[in-house]
Amino acid sequence: MGLLAGKTVLVTGASAGIGRAAAIGAARAGADVAINYLDDDDAAESCIAAIEAEGRRGIAIRGDVAEPETATHFVAAAAAALGKVDVLVNNAGICPFHAFLDMPIDTFERTMRVNLHGAYYMVQAAANRMVEQGHGGAIVAVSSISALVGGEYQTHYTPTKAGVHSLMQSAAIALGRHSIRCNSVLPGTILTDINKDDLADPAKRMHMEQRVPLGRLGQPEDLAGPIIFLASDMARYVTGAALLVDGGAFVNLQ
Template sequence: MMLLDGKAVLVTGASAGIGRAAAIGAARHGADVAINFLGGAEAAAACVVEIEALGRKAVAIEGDVADPTTATDFVARATAALGRVDVFVNNAGICPFHAFLDMPVETFERTMRVNLHGAYFMVQAAANQMVRQGGGGAIVAVSSISALVGGEYQTHYTPTKAGVHSLMQSTAIALGRYGIRCNSVLPGTILTDINKDDLADIAKRKRMAARVPLGRLGEPDDLAGPIIFLASDLARYVTGAALLVDGGAFVNLQ
């Protein structure tokens, strides 16, 4: 079943990790895809090549989501390339691990600008395009299990992911009248560039995996299915929801 056949899907932070998995997964389900990226032009180009090999249109557009003008530029250029916006996946995010008591102001503010401010303006730009063209749409934001739990070295990060989750709840109300659904996925620990340094400690990696009922840490492709489901008509009556994708880690408190 091609769950996104003929749809135009936009994904931020899609040159690697969860964003890349979501972009390629959408193409496998029949979508044309526009990806946003910052740096890593070769990785972005490789993602485009893989999407095109599936017989779908693809375009890569560079831009820093921390700059509000990137949002309108990305949506406008993606719309010009693909014709419309049916699905928007807000994925771009950073997590430079740091202790709380000496958190540099610039680290805190950069994390806020990328993860939360970037999500706000990107979602706003995509929603405006969906409203202009009519026909509704779907917005899926990549939040985190960190929206629900704390992290000693993530005091700057966890509030942004809680904010992204809250943003989807509020935009679900604001945009429902236009037929636009807004949901979030909450990944557990996923093996991506965002945590590769932290998980370079093999003992820590094994300890974290042992806490997951399914017995392993997540991989980017583990998020593709849930994102595509929420973007598809299979979830046509789902909005304002949050889907944990964590291998059961959150419920394993014993």
């Protein structure tokens, strides 16, 4: 039996990257999975095919997390198709790298709406469904090492990830009485579409790799295990926590 056997897991931003790895990993751990995605139908279908290849049910629901109605629709449609909501993995996020002094307002506001507002809407919608169901649940948010450290070209992004981390802490207090646990994972540099252009320079990539004690940058699959652990009953007394998944980069000051 897998760690998530009998559970239904919802994952936002799951057509690629960390979200896709978490969704497929959840299916491998025994869960039925609903994924949210923005616009890549082929990638979403591929993710569902991988979920079904694990012998689990999957459904893909398109929507922009920046819009409040996307959250309510995603949760309702997932519950209707799969019967319930046990776990939400809030993963959807963007990071269009840009300098601070001439940051376009649209870039700043879009990043805020997707990463922070979208997280709030999704967590609230899933929590309301879990409260109605009456048997608790787990929420895992994908924050970032950027919640703890700065980035010259991420002045719009790092505040959103700090906000997601803080949201989980406060939601853990608000939802504990309903047996809903809220935790976050803080990835380091993970090789995804978000940073592929930033790391296209071989010298920069080598520098980043050399700063990681484990000697490599992360893969999306490196997040699946920590997310599944926090979503599972093995973490039944863990809430309000943040788990760094960064190969040791944060502690490598010297």
